[in-house]
Amino acid sequence: MSLKHAILVLLETEPSSGYDLVKHFKSRLGYFWNAKHQQVYLQLKKLTEDEWITFKAHSQSNKPDKKVYEITELGRKGLGDWISQPVKPNKINDALLVKLYGGHLTSKDNILAELAAHKKSHESVLENLLNIENNYLELNKDKQAHYLLPYMTLRRGIIGEKAWLEWADEVEKTLSI
Amino acid sequence: MSLKHAILVLLETEPSSGYDLVKHFKSRLGYFWNAKHQQVYLQLKKLTEDEWITFKAHSQSNKPDKKVYEITELGRKGLGDWISQPVKPNKINDALLVKLYGGHLTSKDNILAELAAHKKSHESVLENLLNIENNYLELNKDKQAHYLLPYMTLRRGIIGEKAWLEWADEVEKTLSI
DNA sequence: AAGATCATGTAAGAGGTTACATGATTGA
DNA sequence: TCAATCATGTAACCTCTTACATGATCTT
Numbered sequence: 001m002s003l004k005h006a007i008l009v010l011l012e013t014e015p016s017s018g019y020d021l022v023k024h025f026k027s028r029l030g031y032f033w034n035a036k037h038q039q040v041y042l043q044l045k046k047l048t049e050d051e052w053i054t055f056k057a058h059s060q061s062n063k064p065d066k067k068v069y070e071i072t073e074l075g076r077k078g079l080g081d082w083i084s085q086p087v088k089p090n091k092i093n094d095a096l097l098v099k100l101y102g103g104h105l106t107s108k109d110n111i112l113a114e115l116a117a118h119k120k121s122h123e124s125v126l127e128n129l130l131n132i133e134n135n136y137l138e139l140n141k142d143k144q145a146h147y148l149l150p151y152m153t154l155r156r157g158i159i160g161e162k163a164w165l166e167w168a169d170e171v172e173k174t175l176s177i
Numbered sequence: 178m179s180l181k182h183a184i185l186v187l188l189e190t191e192p193s194s195g196y197d198l199v200k201h202f203k204s205r206l207g208y209f210w211n212a213k214h215q216q217v218y219l220q221l222k223k224l225t226e227d228e229w230i231t232f233k234a235h236s237q238s239n240k241p242d243k244k245v246y247e248i249t250e251l252g253r254k255g256l257g258d259w260i261s262q263p264v265k266p267n268k269i270n271d272a273l274l275v276k277l278y279g280g281h282l283t284s285k286d287n288i289l290a291e292l293a294a295h296k297k298s299h300e301s302v303l304e305n306l307l308n309i310e311n312n313y314l315e316l317n318k319d320k321q322a323h324y325l326l327p328y329m330t331l332r333r334g335i336i337g338e339k340a341w342l343e344w345a346d347e348v349e350k351t352l353s354i
Numbered sequence: 355a356a357g358a359t360c361a362t363g364t365a366a367g368a369g370g371t372t373a374c375a376t377g378a379t380t381g382a
Numbered sequence: 383t384c385a386a387t388c389a390t391g392t393a394a395c396c397t398c399t400t401a402c403a404t405g406a407t408c409t410t
Binding site: 002003005006008009012030031032033034076079080083084086087088089090091092093094095096097098099100101102103104105106110114117118121148149150152153155156159160162163164166167170171174175 | 179180182183185186189207208209210211253256257260261263264265266267268269270271272273274275276277278279280281282283287291294295298325326327329330332333336337339340341343344347348351352
C-alpha cells in the first residue's frame, strides 16, 4: 500500500530514476523498505499519471537514457496528507521462524546451517549500516541536524540487526548443547 | 507463499479449526506470522483440495459448528520438504519508518504522538510474550525440551520487541531536545 | 568471451486486503 | 439492548512475484 509513499519520500529528498530508487532500496534502505524493479516502475507510471511526479528524459553518453523523476506540488501535498495520518503497524511474516518452529521435521544440522547463512547476511547488512552511520557522524552539526530523521531510521536498522544477531547467538548456543 | 506452511506447522502440532488458527496468530504469534481470516480459510480450502489436510465437522452445543483440520501424511511430507530447503530472508516494509524519514513534512508533535501510540502497542505485545515465557519456564525439564524450538521463536519476539522499544526511547529522547 | 552493470518495461499468476454476508450465544 | 465472541465464507480489487524481453557498455 505504501511503496507509493516510500518512493515519494525519496523523491522529495532528491530527484531520481527508477533504477536509482531500486538501488537505494537495495543498498541502504533494506531494513526499511523492499521492492522489485517491476513494482517500482509500475508505481512511477501510476504516480506520473496522477501528476504526483513528473520526469525528464536524460540522455547519457556511454549509458542508456534514463528518466529522472521529481515530485510535484500535488505529490508533496498528497505525501504530507499521508504522513499526517496514523500508519498501520508493520506486518511481520517471518518464514525462518516458521521453519524453526517446525524444526523437528528436519535435522539439527540443517537448522544450524540455515541459521548460519542468515547470520552472515545480517552481519553484512549491519556492517553496511555501521559504515553509513560513521559517514553521518563525521558530518558537521548542521548537516547532522538536517539528516536527523533519516538517521533515526538508520538507528532502527542498526538496533534491529544487532538484536537479530544477539538472538541468533542465543539459538546457536542453545541448540549446540 | 508460506501462509500455507505456517498453517501446516501449527496443524502438525495440534489439530485446529480456521478460527483457532487465526486466534493463535493474533494472540501469540503476531511477531512471527500475520494473516486475515479470509486468507486462512482460503488456504485451508486449497490444502484440503490437495489432500495435505483433512477436516471433521464438530458440532457444539451453544456454539456454531466448526471444522477441525488435521495434517495428513502427504501434508507432513510436503511440510518436511519445505522445511529442508532454504527459506528466503524476511521481507521488511515498515511504513512507520517511511513516515519518520519524511517527518519534516508534518509536525514534531504528530511524529511523537504516533511513536507513542506504536510504543504502547509494542509494550503490550512484549508483556504478553513475557507472560508466555514465564509459563514456559515453569514447565518441567522434559516439557521445556519438548517445546524448545517454539520457545526459540518466542525469544525472537521478546528480543525483537525489546530492541524496538529501546529504539523508540532513543528517538523520543533525540527529538525532544 | 563471459558476466556484471546500467536502464526500462510487459504480462500472467499468486497472494493479500477490504467489503459484504450470516447468525447464534454470552456478558455488561 | 448493545457489543463482543464464536464460526465460516464469497467477491472485487489491489499489490507483489516470477517470467519474459531488450540492448549497450564495462570489467575480468
